[in-house]
Amino acid sequence: MFRKILRVFFKILFFLLLIAIAVSLILFGLYYSKISQKQYIFGNMVDEVFDKTERIFVMDEEYLLGDTFSIEGTVKMQLSSEEYHKKGATDIEYKKKDRLLANLSSMDVQYHIQQDKKKELFYADFTENIGKEEIFSGKYYVENSTRYFFVNKMLENYVNDGSNTYFESFKEEVTTPDNIEYLYHFIRDSIKNHITDEELSGYDVETYVGDEMVKAGQISFRVNDKSYKKLLKNVLNDLKKDERASQILSLMVPNVNDLKVNEKTKYLKSNESYTISVYVSKTFFQPIKYEVVYLKDDQKKIYTYEGNQKEGTFYYSENNEAKYHASCKFTNKNIDILVYDRKNQEIGTIKGQKDKNNLLLTLTLDLEDNKYDVSYSSKNKDFKDNTYTKEDILIFKVIEDKVIVLQGNIENIATIQGNAKILEDVSSSVLRASLTEEESTKIDTLQDRIKERLEK
Secondary structure: HHHHHHHHHHHHHHHHHHHHHHHHHHHHHHHHHHHOHHHHHHHHHHHHHHHHHHOOOOOOOOHHHOEEEEEEEEEEEEEEEEEEEEOOOOHHHHHHHHHHHHHHHHEEEEEEEEEEEOEEEEEEEEEEOOOOOEEEEEEEEEEEOEEEEEOOOOOOEEEEEEEHHHHHHOOOOHHHHHHHHHHHHHHHHHHHHOOOOOOOEEEEEEEEEEOHHHHHHHEEEEEEEHHHHHHHHHHHHHHHHOHHHHHHHHHOOHHHOOOOOOOOOOOOOOOOOEEEEEHHHHHHHHOOEEEEEEEEEEEEEEEEEEEEEEEEEEEEEEEOOOEEEEEEEEEOOOEEEEEEEEEOOOEEEEEEEOOOOOOEEEEEEOOEEEEEEEEEEEEEEEEEEEEEEEEEEEEEEEEOOEEEEEEEEEEEEEEEEEEOOOOOOOOOOOOHHHHHHHHHHHHHHHHHHHHHHHHH
């Protein structure tokens, strides 16, 4: 009797084991099918790019003061160009560029931004002066789900510019950083969703990884003017259709639903394209190499990275001639890249360092007759009583063919507080539709007229 029970038990166990194996094979087959899809492979690369960027620039939680805050800051610039100055003596367009840099260097920019989540108020003002001359002075205000704007010396009162749904994006337990993160990830996912299998090409190839020739799968996405515009349109349409995303954007983009991609704008010329490729192993489709090929007429540039998120090697070639390579190491808080020429001589570095209070990014490259020096630093300091100072400084110099194309520094210093005091009065505001034709024209052409003034 016991033997019969034992045999039955083993039969049941064997049957369950067969079912478990079958289910495992089905699940593995589904997973294998998923990870082998071109869109899935390419989407993982998009994830890596976005995730790496987010880890570098995300702020420490100590400096996130909540959804009621005040920011008061100034921006100063010192910009110049040896190339623009020399060519400006005989070329009017270069003269305009030279004057633009000089005027920006003389400009005093001040701004004030406040938000009160509880009262659902948002306020911002910006003032730009060159000496005693006011180049621009304006205000933007949101109250009772309505947006208003005011431009000094052009309008007598605030202008009611229609509805604004920004504060509707704040549900219970939702914060400003949550909204920024949501928008960031929404755009990432939209890009991934619209680079479909139909948009991608896949090949079985043999390719070099280091000095070894290996068999791999190649997934590629070709970007020309048409495909780039198509992707922009699709992402923009997704932003419009998503209620929360459009609400978040409505703060600084007044008419989100009216935004369109200008068909007349040429982002890439007809003979210009980028092909972005991911090379994966033939078994579990793990990325082993990333590549970008740029083509324009008979010009060809190839950018290649071999490795993973922690370390790897970067290669650059022009017209199939190796030019530079770099050793790369990455952590959550550091970037360390050493750049070498074809003779294996070190010619530059790219470094990033981050801690609780500071972010420092530097680039120094000496590429034949071209030199690039860029430094960006962001510091948070003097934290006390829910208030701190934030300093952002960008210093750069670009030399091409031994001529300084552009050099300068841009400095933004701001005081950030965890409170707000917004006292605007819009009781005498007027509707946008009530503006005269002259006033409407001045507002519509404001940006162009400011640019013209700065080029004089």
